[in-house]
Amino acid sequence: MMRITQSMFLRNTMQRLFNSRKILLDTQDRIATQKKIKQPSDNPVGFSRVQRLHESLRQNEVFLKNIEESEGWLENSSNLLEQVYQTIVDARIEATKGTDAVTTTELRASLAEQLRGIMDEIVATLNSTYLGKNVFGGTITKSATPFELNDLDVTYHGDDQFIKRRISKQVNISINVPGNQIMDTGIFDTLKETITALENDDVDALKVAIENMRQSEKKFLNINTVYGSKIDNLQLIKNRVTRTNENFQKFISQEEDAVLEEEVIKLKSEEIAYQAALQSTSQIMELNLMNYL
Structure with missing residues (x-):
């Protein structure tokens, strides 16, 4: 059985936090630019079709x-x-x-x-x-x-x-x-x-x-x-x-333009998820051996 160390647990938690933050920033960017496709990585097939x-x-x-x-x-x-x-x-x-x-x-x-x-x-x-x-x-x-x-x-x-x-x-x-x-x-x-x-x-x-x-x-x-x-x-x-x-x-508009109403709903949901992730990460980082004694 593999042993889960505190550092591994913390690293995974931080990665999830960064992923949540990236999703939030991506949504904010789509709202600001009103574009959901700007580069190939956003949607390779859609980007090629738009080009x-x-x-x-x-x-x-x-x-x-x-x-x-x-x-x-x-x-x-x-x-x-x-x-x-x-x-x-x-x-x-x-x-x-x-x-x-x-x-x-x-x-x-x-x-x-x-x-x-x-x-x-x-x-x-x-x-x-x-x-x-x-x-x-x-x-x-x-x-x-x-x-x-x-x-x-x-x-x-x-x-x-x-x-x-x-x-x-x-x-x-x-x-x-x-x-x-x-x-x-x-x-x-x-x-x-x-x-x-x-x-x-x-x-x-x-x-x-x-x-x-x-x-x-x-x-x-x-x-x-x-x-x-x-x-x-x-x-x-x-x-x-x-x-x-x-x-x-x-x-082109159908393919690359963001639907603002949908993106705003996503943003609200992702802000809540990000805040929850921040609180969870903060609590995990405060844990140490003394909490279990």
Whole structure:
């Protein structure tokens, strides 16, 4: 039979006291921080799960930032395209006045001058910047303006590349309209054709030019329609990522946040247990051989 010495008895008692004190301090810490998991030793499985959720949340926050930046760029581009489209429509309507049989040569010359001003306005709009970057220059966003007007000839100095943003693990989205797409609508060629016909007082050529402009309008409108649908799709993705992040935050809270009501009840119970342990230990330490004589 093993002999239980006074020192062994005292050591075990002190260990129980320290354990009780640690439990009490841990509970106080959970109440102060409102967290029940802060390190792996608190709950290895739960800690690992929380870390994975935090990583997914951080990744989605990056995606949300990219989505919001993409929204801003697309909305700005779409607004500019809409302005240009309306200006093109106005130009065609003005040019149509020149096909009237009673229209004089002087009025056609005046209409041609108006269309030259409209052409200047369109080029200026297409040379707009967003956050200091050329909107319609492709990936050449920091150099000189992408469109140059020389008399009635427009030259494009950008490229045909797309600016892309990652908005989810599997999805990249192009957020810009390269200027070559605008050039491909033929809108500048038809404007030049229309102005030249007005200046030459050539009604037959003017009618052909106006019909060509109408076709260019449709092509230009298609571009804006495509980018308008991108904005709608982007909003759907944004809503989905936002809901996913809300779920992540809820799961993280459930896993690592302390329930204060429960912890306060535990604290009261552990304070009583600790006080009892203190009193018991104090009494044991006062015992000696004289107590048994």
